[in-house]
Amino acid sequence: MTPQLPVEALERLEKAERRQRRETAKRGLQALPVSVLGLWLLQRGLCGCGCDTPLNPLVEWDEKSPPDDFIVIAHVLARGSRGTHDRKNVELWRHACNKRDAGPDTSGAASVKRFTPDMQRKLLASTETRDPKKWQRAGKIPQPKVSKLSREYRKSLKVYSGKT
Numbered sequence: 001m002t003p004q005l006p007v008e009a010l011e012r013l014e015k016a017e018r019r020q021r022r023e024t025a026k027r028g029l030q031a032l033p034v035s036v037l038g039l040w041l042l043q044r045g046l047c048g049c050g051c052d053t054p055l056n057p058l059v060e061w062d063e064k065s066p067p068d069d070f071i072v073i074a075h076v077l078a079r080g081s082r083g084t085h086d087r088k089n090v091e092l093w094r095h096a097c098n099k100r101d102a103g104p105d106t107s108g109a110a111s112v113k114r115f116t117p118d119m120q121r122k123l124l125a126s127t128e129t130r131d132p133k134k135w136q137r138a139g140k141i142p143q144p145k146v147s148k149l150s151r152e153y154r155k156s157l158k159v160y161s162g163k164t
């Protein structure tokens with residue numbers, strides 16, 4: 001049985017939804033109205049990240065010590081990765097879960113949701129842009145050896161011994 005969402009909490013979340021929608025539109029991404037009450041019912045009052053913790057609509061925001069259980073409008077695919085603001089990409093999450101997944105040290109099943117194609121491209125790019133010359137300097141790729149029988153070798157001997 002889904003718990004009731006108190007009117008004050010609904011109003012606060014609706015306001016947050018409008019603000020997130022505006023911010024998303026400013027980024028030039030799709031931004032459509034999402035029913036907070038609809039999300040609440042669909043998620044049965046549970047956190048959408050996958051932890052299934054019951055959301056507590058009575059928890060209020062505190063700037064000094066943000067409460068873990070504060071409910072936020074979360075974007076499953078982060079907007080930094082071109083995530084949209086619409087029914088498919090918006091969920092109600094606990095603040096702690098949202099913070100965990102938005103941070104650099106993502107862990108847990110929910111972070112897989114946010115392992116986006118964009119991130120994969122970035123990771124690939126970071127390995128591809130390694131400079132092979134730097135590897136050589138670091139001695140990781142052996143320089144080709146000059147054979148003692150080669151002309152180059154004999155030439156270099158002549159230079160060192162001063163013979164012409």
Ligand SMILES: [Zn+2]
Pocket residue numbers: 047048049050051052053093094097
């Ligand atoms: Zn969660």
